[in-house]
Amino acid sequence: MEETQDLKRIFQDRKRTNILRSAEQNTISYLVKRVPSSISSDMLTFTGTFGSLLVLAGFILATYDNRSFLLLGILGLAINWFGDSLDGRIAYYRNIPRKWYGFSLDIIMDWVSTVLIGLGYMVYARNEYELIAFVFVVLYGWAMIISQLRYKITDIYSIDSGIVGPTEIRIILALILIAEVLFGHLIEYFAAAICITLFIINFLDTRKLLKLGDIRDNAEREARLAKKDSV
DSSP: OHHHOOOOHHHHTTOOOOOOOOHHHHHHHHHTTTTTTTTHHHHHHHHHHHHHHHHHHHHHHHHOOOOOGGGHHHHHHHHHHHHHHHHHHHHHHTOOOOOHHHHHHHHHHHHHHHHHHHHHHHEEEEESHHHHHHHHHHHHHHHHHHHHHHHOOOHHOOOOOBBBBBBHHHHHHHHHHHHHHHHHOOOOHHHHHHHHHHHHHHHHHHHHHHHHHHHHHHHHHEEEEEEEHHO
């Protein structure tokens, strides 16, 4: 009972639909209770960004030294998940949430992290595949914009696209890095596949978003007419 109440309090501001949500939420619930009180939400946010810097460093070192350094990126992705997943959750667990401050900071630092990872890939990729890094950043930015607009229209904040969320994307990226270390020069094809998948998901989500916007417009129009008739 207490565990259920903790989960509701920690995740009260967002709706999750990703395939790993149950395991992820239980893990986060376990971790937030054990983070020292001296560590603040802001510190966790910047810890997540530091993880993205490690991913960038791994790409750079792999480019100029040995591609085994890509494994540093897996550590970076894990640190990024830790900081990014716990920063807001720990504020709700401690009953000190700053909803709009935290929301704004989180979105900005998520964008910075995306750019850092895209930059790292651009450094590592062979010349003809550098453009994929730019496309990835643009498509991920598109996905972020969709999530913010969906929040504006529905008042429900969701960071997932169906069963896939940021955690699943981190796991996919980690597996790609492992495959690149083992076999070499596969990352370009994986990156291209991710971009194609993101484009399809964003296109479908954009259509759904426009339908939601149309539904809200009609509801507000009917509400205004009903109010006018009652006067």
